[in-house]
Amino acid sequence: MLQQLLETGLRQTMNSLVKPVLNPAVPVSLQRRIVSQAYRSSIPPRGARFQKAAVGGVPATRTTYGNNPYGAVLYLHGGGYIIGSSATHRGMTGHLAKTSGCSVVTPDYRLAPENPFPAALDDAEACWNGLLEEGYKPEQIAVAGDSAGGGLSIALAMRLRDKGLPLPASLTVFSPWVDLTQEQLYAPECEPVLQARWTSKAARLYAGKEPLTNPLISPIFGDLSGLPPLLIQVGSQEILLNDAERLADAANRDNVQTRLEVFNSLWHVFQVHSGQLDRATAAMETAGEHIKRHLAG
Template sequence: MFQPLLEAGLRQTMHRLVRPMLSNAVPLSLQRRLVRQAYRSSVPPRDVRFRKDDLGNVPVLRATPAQLAIGTILYLHGGGYIIGSAATHKGIAGHLAKLSGCEVIVPDYRLAPEHPYPAAPDDAESVYRALLSQGIPASSVALAGDSAGGGLSLVLAMRLRDQNKPLPSSITCFSPWTDLTQQQLYQPECEPVLHASWTKNAARLYGGQTPLTNPMISPVFGDLSGLSPLLIQAGSQEILLNDATRLAAVAKRDGVDTTLEIYNSLWHVFQVHSGQLNRATEAVAVAADHIRRHLAG
């Protein structure tokens, strides 16, 4: 009985508190401050340790499980490429570390409009290369990310493939933003988090002078051949649902081992409520299993 009430309460919180701050009417600097406060409700597990570090000249946050880590997850945070940070995603990183048994590394990649494309993928690639330079095999590294970070995970994998660099063992995308042109946005009866006008403006700020149809900005327009096994999770109550379903279709077309999961009556990146909402915890546990299954050894 408690969980349905919690789910309803969280939905209302997202709709009444988070959605209004993700508005073009709110100055971006204020959006960033408000989102930092909102994410305080996403609490990490107590037995996961956090420390700041620098990899490839990019500041990162390391989330280390209590037990000896069996692998490394490079987690790319969401926020439309204009808000969000490693700190805002401390909760989901901690739960993913605990459930997977892996160390989770969250880069503070540069944000637009101060740093438009290709700053974010440049930073993500720098961190990945730094991990490999430390002797960590690519087969022991997984990519994951939410929203813009989900799309960025795919872009990074495509970059590595095109450079003939070792690919990560798997990719996990929570509510990935894969089409910044917004040509085929879903229209749910209820959308507790996102405004199409906000994501449209974020895409403009991030893309700069680069066409938004560029696959390195909108990976749904790209060739995904050869990419690592892919898990995609999305909620049925989000305008980016079609971004997830179209990504799955393109990945399967290109021969990628792909799993798509749609969680009914849940919202954009509901996984941030892991540790509170059972369905969110279960979704992250599924992602953790996907990651563990594909790690080397």
């Protein structure tokens, strides 16, 4: 009963405080400031440690919990490629460090509109290379991300594959945004976080002069064959439900080991409430187990 009340309260909070800010009428600079404040309600687990770093020349935050013996997670934060940072996602990366047993590195990749595609992807690749330079082997690194960062995670794996380079041990994506054309958005009865007109504007700002169907912008239009094991989590009350389901279908088509989890009545990137909402905490535990399972010892 308490959890049901908490879900209701969090849903109302997101709908009244976050959704109005994610609006194309609100200046991007103001969106960034307000969202950075809103994410303070996402609380990392006690014992999580955060350290600023430069990984591959990219500013980043390294999150650790305990001894982190398993390896590293390259975590790509969400925010429509226009907002968000390693600071806004401390709650999520703290819980992921705890459940995965890994050091989690979150780059502050360059954002649009100041830095459109391929800046974010270039920074993600540079950070990946930086982890290799630190001594991690590819099979000791997982890649994960939420929303835009989920799409960016898939795009990074595709770019590495196309270059003939070793791939990460696994991919984990929360509410992935993989089709920036917006042509097959889901229409839930209740969407407490995202507005389609905001994601549409963000897509255009990120793509710049590139077509939205570029597979490195919208991975749903690409070939996923050869990618590592993939875990997809999504809520049923979000406009990106179709993105997640289509990604799972495409990955299965291309013979990628894939697991799709749809959480009834939950919203966009609900894992941000790990440590508060039981179902969010359980989802993050599943993500951590997926990562540990596929990392080389």
